[in-house]
Amino acid sequence: MKTLAGLAVAALLAVTGSAGAQDAWPNKPIKLVVPFQAGGTSDQVGRTLANAIQEGNLLPQPVTIVNVGGHFSIGSRRVMEAAPDGYEFLLIHIALMGGEGTGALDFGWRDYKPVAATGEFCVMPMVRKDSGINSMEELLAKAKAEPDTLIFGANLGAINHLAGLMIQEAEPGAKFRFVQIGGGTANFTALTGAQTNTTVLSGAEVINFTLMPDGSENPDSQIKPLAYTGAERFEGLAEIPTMKELGYDVEFCIKSWIFAPKDTPDEVVSSFADALETAAASDAYKKFNEDKGFANVFLRGEDVAADLQTTWDAIEPIAELAKQK
Incomplete structure (x- = not known):
């Protein structure tokens, strides 16, 4: 954990050139938009990660959760259209792909830059x-x-x-x-x-x-x-069998994905991913996952990109079926 935190600081210095520079990232609170009402699973994931970042002093500025109620498209579009300056990110799950695949959204996961994936149920x-x-x-x-x-x-x-x-x-x-x-x-x-x-x-x-x-x-x-x-x-x-054990080729699990606006600098995305990865390794976040029955997984970089594509390949034909229902 200390190594990852150190990497995060090093990345910040690389971005800014000086820890005290005026344009250092982040020099103001970071908004993590949850496009659902407070209290739900996505909100709890975001708040647990934000608290772990603050308690571990992993970034010089806090991560604040912004709940955007109503249809999840509202908060999702807000982040997609936000300035790509590293101060607004989106936390969402497979609903983003479901919305695109069913035609409910005129945008989708490829309109963002992926940061990380965490937790799975x-x-x-x-x-x-x-x-x-x-x-x-x-x-x-x-x-x-x-x-x-x-x-x-x-x-x-x-x-x-x-x-x-x-x-x-x-x-x-x-x-x-x-x-x-x-x-x-x-x-x-x-x-x-x-x-x-x-x-x-x-x-x-x-x-x-x-x-x-x-x-x-x-x-x-x-x-x-x-x-x-x-x-x-x-x-x-543990007494409940899996669908595959019963002979059905069905596997359906959901992760929380964190996205940035498409043109957010890679250095900023990497630095935020460093902080999130260290937060995800904290005892508090591990306990949260255990209590919720989530798998304690964390993906970033090429791994999260591959996970997104694999998930889309599985979800797209199912979402097409939803149009007919």
């Missing part, structure tokens, strides 16, 4: 315990035998919708009826209230909704996870 398709459905095979068989009748709660064009489409495509002929519900809590409520028949939730959300604080099963829980879309089983619910 996958999802669990589920039903109510009283549904009579006890496996992924039964769920997809019903979606195939009775197409467009199983109501799938989603935030159309976003994470749970894209995941549901990918799961649906694993069984030729299967078809869910996707309806607009919202995020994780809203979909949990709709599912338990029998307004929907199925949805997906993150591993952390499933634990929150199904387990007691001591780790025992909540007897009042009404939901039943059927599988996990990660490459390996989710540690917090």
Whole structure:
């Protein structure tokens, strides 16, 4: 951690030529725009990283979180059009690609300069315990035998919708009826209230909704996870098989991406990535990931560029399907 922090300082000196220069970066607070309301997962990721940067004294100026509510396109466009001076960055997830792929946005991830990717979570398709459905095979068989009748709660064009489409495509002929519900809590409520028949939730959300604080099963829980879309089983619910274990070629996981305006100097992007990488290695951020059930990953440079392209290659055809729903 000290080595990375030292590299960050060295990079800053290289950019400015002098630590005390008038035009040193950063010489004012850095804004990290989260294009969602405060309190959500993206907001928590941003604030945990910002606090780790400040507590570790990794930059001479603080990183401040700016929440831009409403549709995520508003905050995303704000950063895309911001001055490329290193004082405004975007923190977002796969919704940016979903928006581009479905045609909801007239811009996309290639209109930015990538800085880093961090944290990763996958999802669990589920039903109510009283549904009579006890496996992924039964769920997809019903979606195939009775197409467009199983109501799938989603935030159309976003994470749970894209995941549901990918799961649906694993069984030729299967078809869910996707309806607009919202995020994780809203979909949990709709599912338990029998307004929907199925949805997906993150591993952390499933634990929150199904387990007691001591780790025992909540007897009042009404939901039943059927599988996990990660490459390996989710540690917090290790009894749940992965989709691939069940014979379905489905892997769907989401990282938080940090972007800069397209023409931001490489030196500034590299310096900010240094600070973020050290922050991501802090005990506080590792604990945050552990508590949320996120994988403690961090990508930058060519690695994050490759991850973006790989993710787009997988998401683009699924997002095209969303246009038809």
